[in-house]
Amino acid sequence: MIDPNTLSLPDNATLLTRxxxxxxxxxxxxxxxxxPTCGQLINICLDLNVYASLVQQLQRSEEGRRLLSERPSLQGKELDLAALERLPPGTLGHEFARYFRDNKISPFETTLELKNDVDFIGKRYRETHDLLHVLTGYATDVMGEMELQAYALGNLGIRTAAFxxxxxxxEHLKAPRSVGRSEYLRRVRAAYQRGRASQQFLDFPFEEHWETPVATLSARLCAPAQRMN
Structure with a gap:
């Protein structure tokens, strides 16, 4: 078994090394x-050029430059879930804290060193994953996770999501589970198109909007979900 603590990506790594x-x-x-280590590292390995392009985009806006400069964190150690859950029901903070409680999971953590803006964007992408579940309404079952991956692929072009x-x-086409093949493909396609039609979420200051209603943020950041017949 590989020890994840021994894995790292050298600076200026070649494609073969990545x-x-x-x-x-x-x-x-x-x-x-x-x-958490391998989860972030595989994103950097496969999406290094994507993240570098996103950094360039962020540098062209005031909000993006502030994000890169301040490097806010949504890691578990930065979150007071008990305080967030005391916010009014329906607010981002309350629903985010309840999401972790209901799903019996913990917020994202990583031990990787942030050596540059690309590393930070890789971390930011990983730690906004759970927030996107809350905003998009995609569930945490297999189908919901694939919908969220398709959304991220459409929104940011993340190669790991495509992989x-x-x-x-x-696997689903070989052995469909609770969702049939045609419905699975339809929902994945709809989520991809929704991501493409939505505002890019990576530079949004979620930390400043814990008291904002989820419905307000979802309407601002996410295109409407297609209705499934």
């Missing part, structure tokens, strides 16, 4: 899907 590290991360994630979707779709 793929090799990504493969090792995948081996860890098969046995430990929530591993996960490819393997999940192949």
């Amino acid at each position: 793929l090799s590290v990504a493969r090792q991360c995948l081996n860890v994630l098969r046995h430990d899907p929530a591993n 996960i979707l490819m393997f999940s779709t192949l």
Whole structure:
């Protein structure tokens, strides 16, 4: 078994090196899907160019430059879930805290050092995953997770999301589960299109909106979900 603490991505790593590290991360994630180190590292391995492009986009706006300068954190150690849950029902803070309680999971954590803006964007993408569940309304079951991956692919062009979707779709087509093949493909496609039609979420200051209603933020950041017949 690979020790995830020994894995790292060298500066200016070649494509071959990135793929090799990504493969090792995948081996860890098969046995430990929530591993924070490999979860972030595989995103950086596969999405280094995507994150670099996103950094360039962020540098062109005042909000983006502030995000890169301040590097806010949504890691578990930065969150007071008890205080957030005391906010009024329907607010982002309350619903975010309840999301963790209801799903019996903990907020994202990582031990990776942030050496540059690209590393920060990789971390920011990972730690906004659970917030996107709250805002988009996608569930945390397999279908909901694939919808969220499709949304992220459409919204940001994340290659890791495409990689996960490819393997999940192949497995689903071989052995469909509670959701039939045609419905699965329809929902994934709808989520991808919704992501493309939505405002990019990565530079949004979620930390400043704990008291804002989820419905308000969802209407601002997310295109309406397609109704499923």
